[in-house]
Amino acid sequence: xxxxxxxxxxxxxxxxxxxxxxxxxxxxxxxxxxxxxxxxxxxxxxxxxxxxxxxxxxxxxxxxxxxxxxxxxxxxxxxxxxxxxxxxxxxxxxxxxxxxxxxxxxxxxxxxxxxxxxxxxxxxxxxxxxxxxxxxxxxxxxxxxxxxxxxxxxxxxxxxxxxxxxxxxxxxxxxxxxxxxxxxxxxxxxxxxxxxxxxxxxxxxxxxxxxxxxxxxxxxxxxxxxxxxxxxxxxxxxxxxxxxxxxxxxxxxxxxxxxxxxxxxxxxxxxxxxxxxxxxxxxxxxxxxxxxxxxxxxxxxxxxxxxxxxxxxxxxxxxxxxxxxxxxxxxxxxxxxxxxxxxxxxxxxxxxxxxxxxxxxxxxxxxxxxxxxxxxxxxxxxxxxxxxxxxxxxxxxxxxxxxxxxxxxxxxxxxxxxxxxxxxxxxxxxxxxxxxxxxxxxxxxxxxxxxxxxxxxxxxx
Amino acid sequence: xxxxxxxxxxxxxxxxxxxxxxxxxxxxxxxxxxxxxxxxxxxxxxxxxxxxxxxxxxxxxxxxxxxxxxxxxxxxxxxxxxxxxxxxxxxxxxxxxxxxxxxxxxxxxxxxxxxxxxxxxxxxxxxxxxxxxxxxxxxxxxxxxxxxxxxxxxxxxxxxxxxxxxxxxxxxxxxxxxxxxxxxxxxxxxxxxxxxxxxxxxxxxxxxxxxxxxxxxxxxxxxxxxxxxxxxxxxxxxxxxxxxxxxxxxxxxxxxxxxxxxxxxxxxxxxxxxxxxxxxxxxxxxxxxxxxxxxxxxxxxxxxxxxx
Numbered sequence: 001x002x003x004x005x006x007x008x009x010x011x012x013x014x015x016x017x018x019x020x021x022x023x024x025x026x027x028x029x030x031x032x033x034x035x036x037x038x039x040x041x042x043x044x045x046x047x048x049x050x051x052x053x054x055x056x057x058x059x060x061x062x063x064x065x066x067x068x069x070x071x072x073x074x075x076x077x078x079x080x081x082x083x084x085x086x087x088x089x090x091x092x093x094x095x096x097x098x099x100x101x102x103x104x105x106x107x108x109x110x111x112x113x114x115x116x117x118x119x120x121x122x123x124x125x126x127x128x129x130x131x132x133x134x135x136x137x138x139x140x141x142x143x144x145x146x147x148x149x150x151x152x153x154x155x156x157x158x159x160x161x162x163x164x165x166x167x168x169x170x171x172x173x174x175x176x177x178x179x180x181x182x183x184x185x186x187x188x189x190x191x192x193x194x195x196x197x198x199x200x201x202x203x204x205x206x207x208x209x210x211x212x213x214x215x216x217x218x219x220x221x222x223x224x225x226x227x228x229x230x231x232x233x234x235x236x237x238x239x240x241x242x243x244x245x246x247x248x249x250x251x252x253x254x255x256x257x258x259x260x261x262x263x264x265x266x267x268x269x270x271x272x273x274x275x276x277x278x279x280x281x282x283x284x285x286x287x288x289x290x291x292x293x294x295x296x297x298x299x300x301x302x303x304x305x306x307x308x309x310x311x312x313x314x315x316x317x318x319x320x321x322x323x324x325x326x327x328x329x330x331x332x333x334x335x336x337x338x339x340x341x342x343x344x345x346x347x348x349x350x351x352x353x354x355x356x357x358x359x360x361x362x363x364x365x366x367x368x369x370x371x372x373x374x375x376x377x378x379x380x381x382x383x384x385x386x387x388x389x390x391x392x393x394x395x396x397x398x399x400x401x402x403x404x405x406x407x408x409x410x411x412x413x414x415x416x417x418x419x420x421x422x423x424x425x426x427x428x429x430x431x432x433x434x435x436x437x438x439x440x441x442x443x444x445x446x447x448x449x450x451x452x453x454x455x456x457x458x459x460x461x
Numbered sequence: 462x463x464x465x466x467x468x469x470x471x472x473x474x475x476x477x478x479x480x481x482x483x484x485x486x487x488x489x490x491x492x493x494x495x496x497x498x499x500x501x502x503x504x505x506x507x508x509x510x511x512x513x514x515x516x517x518x519x520x521x522x523x524x525x526x527x528x529x530x531x532x533x534x535x536x537x538x539x540x541x542x543x544x545x546x547x548x549x550x551x552x553x554x555x556x557x558x559x560x561x562x563x564x565x566x567x568x569x570x571x572x573x574x575x576x577x578x579x580x581x582x583x584x585x586x587x588x589x590x591x592x593x594x595x596x597x598x599x600x601x602x603x604x605x606x607x608x609x610x611x612x613x614x615x616x617x618x619x620x621x622x623x624x625x626x627x628x629x630x631x632x633x634x635x636x637x638x639x640x641x642x643x644x645x646x647x648x649x650x651x652x653x654x655x656x657x658x659x660x661x662x663x664x665x666x667x668x669x670x671x672x673x674x675x676x677x678x679x680x681x682x683x684x685x686x687x688x689x690x691x692x693x694x695x696x697x698x699x700x701x702x703x704x705x706x707x708x709x710x711x712x713x714x715x716x717x718x719x720x721x722x723x724x725x726x727x728x729x730x731x732x733x734x735x736x737x738x739x740x741x742x743x744x745x746x747x748x749x750x751x752x753x754x755x756x757x758x759x760x761x762x763x764x765x766x767x768x769x
Binding site: 029030033034052053057238241244248249276315 | 466482483486487489490493494496499501530543544547613614615618651652653654656657660661662663664665666667
């Protein structure tokens, strides 16, 4: 049993659930206390000790039956209820079948399914060791059932019935036999599916990990595969924790403001005016942000991670308003408020990319104009404005005049550009027109750079 | 102490708390493994209520620490009672004069005073806050740390020592260990991700909205005046609302409020008029109310929503 639990934990880890050594020890203790008589309670105790994130629950629910499912329902024996004559007839008919079909019919009628070794071998032949996900697992299961002869079962059964009828078996006995075979077929398919699932999970656990998030942090956004992006999305969580504690620490250290004489006198009334407690004015150190994101398709991954980071850091920011644009600007903070991070970011992306026309021209100048008309009140002397974009305007007017006004109005104007400096100013890039009006420009080609840039935002206050 | 998971569920039930099998298991494990529970889930599904029922079922006192942004150690753990210390110095002035009176030099007086300074930093002047109360209590207590996700990251880090070793260090007094290990329940509404280290030390419990049957049971238990038929209808409406895309979906506590409202209004059935009048008990945003009204008027699609 212990080995099973350890294997199960390995499977969970391979599927991306973080399980520490301390937690696996807890799980063992819990099993020791709870016992394994009641499967539900057993499952819940493993879940409480191993899975600490509600997002990981589906993985747990999916893997648990594979490891502790007991291999699916047992098969029934069809021969038991038959007279010796009928058994003889069935035997004769089965022997006439060819190799693979004979094995299959044997399993389905005798009540003894394939052994574990046979199942493993069949799964390997069907390619279980190459499969990587539950979806592929279903495909392997189908192939395996095909190899076992399930696809030809229907016609084989008809043939079988015909032969048995010719040999004079009663209609009633045949119906009974068919009933058992049908039940066994489902049970066997279930066993196969579980075997495949378990084998895939084990294979995955044995495979060396090839994606290291630290390397991925340095990889440019545009060259990330979907799988790598997924690893990074999880990584954002940890990154945010780091950023958050840095920001909180910074705020704490910087808490001392000017001496507060009024507050001090008031606080020390109770000591007869002897100033024992000194009071300081608190400085407001949380930045308030206005985020303007280029949402054109080339910017998709950067914009996504930027939104993720800022959304997760909402508690470190006094106020955020977010806007997205391609040819025109729209406010997206409304969607961002109130949802959980994952859902919120997805909702914004869906909203934008669901409605985006096939052909469009990024136009920051026009978008800025819209911003000035509608939302200029969101920018005041305490606001840090962040523009995330490659400044490729399709030769539209860059509206540098508006940019200049914006900088004068805001506390700081910061540009995040995902392009390498070598590409700046080439083609339709207007970045050099904007640079003079930015307080700082950051290159954010990968997650590491983006995180550093966001951190600098928090530091500026 | 609980005997097994069934005992847990039974005794929580006798405190008017209907515990699912999962809750029973986790509470039993928490007691057997001496681990804190971290309960997450949407607001208003009875996480705080669980702590109260737990304490009542064991007959143990409940110590509650409500977290908020800016909560720090001094408010959670202990404070020196400044004013009392000052008062004592004033009142004991004569005694102090006796002690220090025959000192020949300032340094001698200071040295003497230093010998006595323990008097002013003793437990007499210590103002215990919830964590300290829970640790030093003579009997086992249930410690509820409510809405931990609202506290700062530093406070979370500080909690780690308390939760894993059940001891705290007070510089002036040394380390204070728990007399009886308290049973700890942390709740979180998931507004931010908690640190790995904290999660690792806890058993994890996710409390979700109850199923229709469980909710009906709760309504019957807490609002016995509501007729069975009406309760069934009410729960069906709430369950349907939860499947809608609302800004804030109704929680159990709101279901109960609504049930009580129906009793008070002496409603015979949930018809359109009652619903229009009382919908604001369930839904707290105007846009949600309107959305729900539109759905109800349009006959409503009773089919399950793919979101859940």
